[in-house]
Amino acid sequence: MTLLLAGDIGGTKTILRLVKSSDAPGLHTVYEETFRSGDFPDLVPMVQQFLAAANTETPDKACFAIAGPVVNNTAKLTNLAWLLAADRLSEELGIAAVSLINDFAAVGYGILGLSKQDLSTLQVGKHQPDAPMAIIGAGTGLGQGFLIKQGHQYQVFPSEGGHADFAPRNELEFQLLKYLLDKHGIQRASVERVVSGLGILSIYQFLRDRKIAAESPDIAEAVRTWEQEAGQPEKTVDPGAIIGSAAVEGRDRLAEQTLQIFVEAYGAEAGNLALKLLPYGGLYIAGGIAAKILPLLQNGSFLLNFTEKGRMRPLLEEIPVHIILNPQVGLIGAAVCASKL
Structure with a gap:
């Protein structure tokens, strides 16, 4: 013992x-x-x-x-x-x-x-016991990593993949990229600026500023408070969590559109990671956000964007995909x- x-x-x-x-x-x-x-x-x-x-x-x-x-x-x-x-x-x-x-x-x-009770499976795939495993997790930032089997044990390797470039795939995402570059005065935007808790807020601000839909008073107040507290070490509100809850509950159109973009970008980036590693041992979605927006990840748009990789689709359809609960x-x-x- x-x-x-x-x-x-x-x-x-x-x-x-x-x-x-x-x-x-x-x-x-x-x-x-x-x-x-x-x-x-x-x-x-x-x-x-x-x-x-x-x-x-x-x-x-x-x-x-x-x-x-x-x-x-x-x-x-x-x-x-x-x-x-x-x-x-x-x-x-x-x-x-x-x-x-x-x-x-x-x-x-x-x-x-x-255990199995700790997971929600989005795609069963075709599990290969000795293949690599991949992890991606949106929270404060966007963590990525992978596991390789060495003998009878796995070795865990960290990654800074969340700081790779955000790659827009449609007109709205191109507009989002330009918005981020202009807003922050930067030359490039990492995928973490979109797929993270702060990413949820950034997407919301982008849609709000383009008047895609009207704001709800409670969410507007939370976002304004956060914006006014910019630069302070501790914030009194978490607008990303508030926006996510409103989207899951289906009570705010702007929040729903925000999470739609977020989930699609999340799925696309998970697919990018999967292409690089071919993790037939499983791709695991971690981080504090996934379990809180579980219904939105299960509605199909995450997997659609995960597998939407042209002629590589058949490979990605065989990768098991799990959400850590x-x-x-x-x-x-x-x-x-x-x-x-």
């Missing part, structure tokens, strides 16, 4: 979980707690408090998923004055093996620990990663 510590560390909150790993399949949660990250000067006292509350022995291994870049097992959190290093954490906590990984890499490992996939991935240390 091996005791593992998994952590999902963000600027606002941190979730810690103790997990037992044994010869029996699966990882079994022993204890879990959520903390306000800003209440602690460092991760070490938080973990010490957590272990004391769990009333357990020191874990054998630990893995922490970090919302930010990880270089040589060190990380500096963007919105938190923490500088983390795996060797220091190992020494101060007395844990023999400690690893730091990017939060999207943790999602990649998390795929290996999901479990919001703790990153925490699961941290535990899986810890088990492999």
Whole structure:
């Protein structure tokens, strides 16, 4: 029996979980707690408090998923004055093996620990057990990554594919691209500027400014508040989430048109990733947005744009496509990663 510590560390909150790993399949949660990250000067006292509350022995291994870049097992959190290093954490906590990984890499490992109940399948395809797997996830940004099988285990590889160029495919998307270039005074626009939470807002502003449809008072107020708070480190509203909810509920025409463009662009970019990797092991849609707009992803337009790649369509129709429903996939991935240390 091996005791593992998994952590999902963000600027606002941190979730810690103790997990037992044994010869029996699966990882079994022993204890879990959520903390306000800003209440602690460092991760070490938080973990010490957590272990004391769990009333357990020191874990054998630990893995922490970090919302930010990880270089040589060190990380500096963007919105938190923490500088983390795996060797220091190992020494101060007395844990023999400690690893730091990017939060999207943790999602990649998390795929290996999901059950069928954690997924909504958009396309069954023809699964190949030894083929690559791909991950794409729209949230604050647009994460992308992939898994390659090496021997009996998978290796997770990060990617910066979300920063590739946004490629418009019709007249409206060309107008959207020009709008983004002019609005931000830039020479190119990444796909992340369209397929992300901020992308939802940008599409909405584009349609609003062209008076495609009338605004609802509540959404208009949320968007104006966000625009007035530009430059502030913390916003009081999340207009992307509000627009998405209104579109799912079918109560706002402008929001519905916004999400239609968003879902089509999301599907097209997922198809681009699939063309580059041919992930017959499955393409997994992660991120905080997908589960919240599930009906819109299931209505057919995502898959239509995913497979709409000319003579490559037959290849893409064979790739299994799944939406991850479990919001703790990153925490699961941290535990899986810890088990492999």
